[in-house]
Amino acid sequence: MQISSRFSVAVHVLSLLALQQEDDVLLTSERMAGSVNTNPVVIRRLLGQLKKAGLVEVRPASGGTFLTRQPAAISLLDVYRAVEVVGEGQLFSVHDKPLQACLVGRNIQSALDATLQRAQNALEQVLAGVTLQQVTTEIMSQENLKN
Amino acid sequence: MQISSRFSVAVHVLSLLALQQEDDVLLTSERMAGSVNTNPVVIRRLLGQLKKAGLVEVRPASGGTFLTRQPAAISLLDVYRAVEVVGEGQLFSVHDKPLQACLVGRNIQSALDATLQRAQNALEQVLAGVTLQQVTTEIMSQENLKN
DNA sequence: CTTGCTGTAACTATTGTGGTTACAGCTATA
DNA sequence: TATAGCTGTAACCACAATAGTTACAGCAAG
Numbered sequence: 001m002q003i004s005s006r007f008s009v010a011v012h013v014l015s016l017l018a019l020q021q022e023d024d025v026l027l028t029s030e031r032m033a034g035s036v037n038t039n040p041v042v043i044r045r046l047l048g049q050l051k052k053a054g055l056v057e058v059r060p061a062s063g064g065t066f067l068t069r070q071p072a073a074i075s076l077l078d079v080y081r082a083v084e085v086v087g088e089g090q091l092f093s094v095h096d097k098p099l100q101a102c103l104v105g106r107n108i109q110s111a112l113d114a115t116l117q118r119a120q121n122a123l124e125q126v127l128a129g130v131t132l133q134q135v136t137t138e139i140m141s142q143e144n145l146k147n
Numbered sequence: 148m149q150i151s152s153r154f155s156v157a158v159h160v161l162s163l164l165a166l167q168q169e170d171d172v173l174l175t176s177e178r179m180a181g182s183v184n185t186n187p188v189v190i191r192r193l194l195g196q197l198k199k200a201g202l203v204e205v206r207p208a209s210g211g212t213f214l215t216r217q218p219a220a221i222s223l224l225d226v227y228r229a230v231e232v233v234g235e236g237q238l239f240s241v242h243d244k245p246l247q248a249c250l251v252g253r254n255i256q257s258a259l260d261a262t263l264q265r266a267q268n269a270l271e272q273v274l275a276g277v278t279l280q281q282v283t284t285e286i287m288s289q290e291n292l293k294n
Numbered sequence: 295c296t297t298g299c300t301g302t303a304a305c306t307a308t309t310g311t312g313g314t315t316a317c318a319g320c321t322a323t324a
Numbered sequence: 325t326a327t328a329g330c331t332g333t334a335a336c337c338a339c340a341a342t343a344g345t346t347a348c349a350g351c352a353a354g
């Protein structure tokens with residue numbers, strides 16, 4: 001199955017935060033929801049996870065959300081982990097309880113484990129190598145291509 | 148979300164086929180289901196996909212399944228693709244229809260695309276580098292560790 | 295004190311997964 | 325040629341995750 005769009009939505013939201021101007025209008029969950037094209041509650045749930053991961057600070061009642069770090073100090077892996085699309089080391093699900101009386105059954109899990117772990121790490125290392133800063137830069141450069 | 152266990156089950160089944168002895172009893176879907184600890188229909192559905200991908204040959208009514216290639220010529224990426232856990236280039240799902248009137252909204256998809264593609268490729272290349280032969284070798288060596 | 299926003303619970307529809315029963319169709323073999 | 329046994333597949337179920345929605349309590353700032 002596919003990795004939840006929570007991840008891409010989170011990057012979208014963080015990009016909005018990274019690009020927000022000080023003197024700009026307040027970025028409320030409703031505004032962000034408009035840009036993402038979803039429901040404000042979906043955004044608020046997401047912000048809850050990003051907050052829990054220490055990536056953003058949300059002003060409780062008055063509204064407004066801000067990054068706690070520079071965009072260059074936030075990797076996509078941080079985001080990926082924050083939204084918990086996949087638990088640590090669990091990208092692949094492996095069938096449990098294979099027949100222990102069978103040669104293959106009792107060894108398949110450990111035989112596969114190292115490879116699956118490496119595959120997952122390979123994916124995560126790519127995400128670790130890209131920062132929010134790079135994403136917003138890419139957004140601006142995509143924008144320029146259109147002119 | 149996690150990648151379906153169809154993948155690990157497929158590797159399990161293919162390992163059984165790779166290790167089967169000529170003069171051994173017939174490997175029916177029921178036998179394989181026993182080793183995997185699931186239902187025979189689940190196995191037959193899976194074999195249908197592996198057959199479609201040209202990895203195995205199934206004898207229709209009399210029973211019995213066989214690899215069409217040497218285990219060394221089957222990579223885990225072949226298996227991964229065969230069971231269609233993830234469509235080509237679609238490991239990450241990205242929210243569609245973001246607000247086009249917004250700078251971030253109209254550029255986020257193309258800004259993320261290359262990175263997500265690279266991440267997925269990284270994962271797949273690890274799988275491409277491991278063959279069924281290596282898996283069965285690992286199974287035997289895990290077995291030996293237990294003695 | 296009121297306005298407006300966040301935080302969260304609760305419910306829904308949709309989708310993918312994996313298990314199960316049932317049965318048609320075929321093939322090797324007796 | 326009859327039959328036993330296996331495959332192929334449809335149909336259904338339970339379960340879990342996702343994403344959208346309504347509703348509302350709580351609170352902070354003006």
